[in-house]
Amino acid sequence: MMTTKSIVSTLSLMGLFSCLLLFSCNRQAADSIQTVPQIPEEWSEYAPGEVMASFRRTACFGQCPVFTVTFFANGTAMYKGDMHVDKLGRHIAGYPTDRLQEIIDFAEENGFFEMADTYPEDKRFVIADASHTITQLRSGEKTHRINRNSLGPDELREIENKLQELVESLVLAGIDIE
DSSP: OOOHHHHHHHHHHHHHHHHHHHHHHHHHHHHHHHSOOOOOGGGTTTSOSOEEEEEEEOOOSSSOOEEEEEEETTSEEEEEEEESSSSOEEEEEEOOHHHHHHHHHHHHHTTGGGSOSEESSSGGGOOTTSOOEEEEEEETTEEEEEEESSOOOHHHHHHHHHHHHHHHHOOOEEOOOO
């Protein structure tokens, strides 16, 4: 028969273990959000050239679409749908390079390359269960990446909306490279 002292001790250890597990899971999620989308080596033959932009939406506590799109200078877009999207898996598409250039020009005119790297800037306002939108653009020698969780400038949201429209216009063709 367990004594009150041993029950309290067991509950304390279980609480400590739960906290460690919770914080280690959050650390892994935060680390994965901070990574810049990398192009898998096996995609290199499909998308040669330099990356002009990447656009990524991460998971949330609900039904948020989870995907990454990388736009290359040669007019090739690589798409990877992970969850809650119409197309799951890896896909390739062509895109009008002039349309992406218009978005990059708009971003430059609206201060994208001078914006903070992360929003909200004050970590107290980060919503843990909300999706992150990670936008990376290149203009000439300048490259800038922004990780937005919830708050952010209206101009950034407008850039994200323009990129989302471009993503939605892609005619995706599945590729089997695994």
